[in-house]
Amino acid sequence: MSPRRANFLVAVSLVMLLGAVSLTAPRWSQWLRKPLPASDLRDGGGEAAPSRAPENAKEPDRKISVKLFFPAGDRPGLVIEDRAVSFSNDLSQQLKVVVQELARGSQIGLAPSLPPGTRVLEVFVTARGVAYVDLSKEAATATGRGSDDELSTVYSVVNSLTSNFPAVKRVQIVIEDRQVSTLAGHVDLTRPLAPDLTYLASATLTPAASPEPSAPSPAPPS
Numbered sequence: 001m002s003p004r005r006a007n008f009l010v011a012v013s014l015v016m017l018l019g020a021v022s023l024t025a026p027r028w029s030q031w032l033r034k035p036l037p038a039s040d041l042r043d044g045g046g047e048a049a050p051s052r053a054p055e056n057a058k059e060p061d062r063k064i065s066v067k068l069f070f071p072a073g074d075r076p077g078l079v080i081e082d083r084a085v086s087f088s089n090d091l092s093q094q095l096k097v098v099v100q101e102l103a104r105g106s107q108i109g110l111a112p113s114l115p116p117g118t119r120v121l122e123v124f125v126t127a128r129g130v131a132y133v134d135l136s137k138e139a140a141t142a143t144g145r146g147s148d149d150e151l152s153t154v155y156s157v158v159n160s161l162t163s164n165f166p167a168v169k170r171v172q173i174v175i176e177d178r179q180v181s182t183l184a185g186h187v188d189l190t191r192p193l194a195p196d197l198t199y200l201a202s203a204t205l206t207p208a209a210s211p212e213p214s215a216p217s218p219a220p221p222s
Contacts, residue, residue: 062087066098069159071152073111077201078156081108095131095161095168096123102160113156115139121177129169130192131161140175140183147186154187155199162195170194 064087069078085101088094099120105112119136126132139153158171170192174180180189 066101066164067160068098068102068106069156069163070102070106070110070113071149071156072201073109075201076148078152078159078199079110079201081106081110083107091165091167092124095125095133095165096120098160098164099123099133099135099157102156111152113153115141115153125168129167131168131171133157133161133171133173134177135173135175137176139173140180150182150184150186151199153183154189154193155196158193159195159197159199163197 063084065082065084067080068083070081071077072079083101085097088097103114103118103120114135115138117136117138119138121134121136123131123133154173157173161168161171172179172192173183173189182189
């Protein structure tokens with residue numbers, strides 16, 4: 001066979017080979033792109049991709065136990081009620097949750113600490129440990145109450161925050177984002193207040209005095 005003819009046959013063979021590759025290329029590329037089953041990944045030397053948690057998965061609601069101060073109702077002073085409340089990593093938000101629980105009222109029959117309809121608008125804490133509690137106007141509508149009632153309202157908030165959170169040293173109550181001199185004319189609210197546990201109610205009621213025993217009747221003469 002002459003060299004020229006041999007070169008021709010080689011050229012024809014190459015053309016046929018390129019044609020076969022071009023015809024089968026989509027089929028091979030389809031198989032190359034096809035993902036392997038998870039069983040093949042596990043059994044064939046590869047590791048299966050870890051399953052991802054649903055993006056809308058919600059973390060469980062964490063709780064902490066706090067001490068809330070409510071008016072005793074049957075006697076002067078405040079009584080402590082233990083309650084589990086939602087936990088927050090943000091201190092200001094955590095304080096707001098506690099005051100909101102005060103606004104909801106007692107769960108064991110104690111008197112309300114805040115007037116009905118009172119809303120907690122905002123709570124924030126300064127670097128010096130002063131918590132500012134912004135309440136709605138309903139907190140100041142109960143005018144005409146006695147000094148004991150007003151002291152109980154104010155110190156239910158002050159004591160509840162300072163007793164549960166050491167970072168809070170004092171508390172100032174404001175109404176609708178404005179400083180007020182007082183709620184009902186008795187307690188000065190122009191400055192932050194420190195806690196005062198002297199307003200705790202006595203543990204037991206004072207028992208009624210027992211009647212004195214009557215003198216024995218004289219014996220009849222014999």
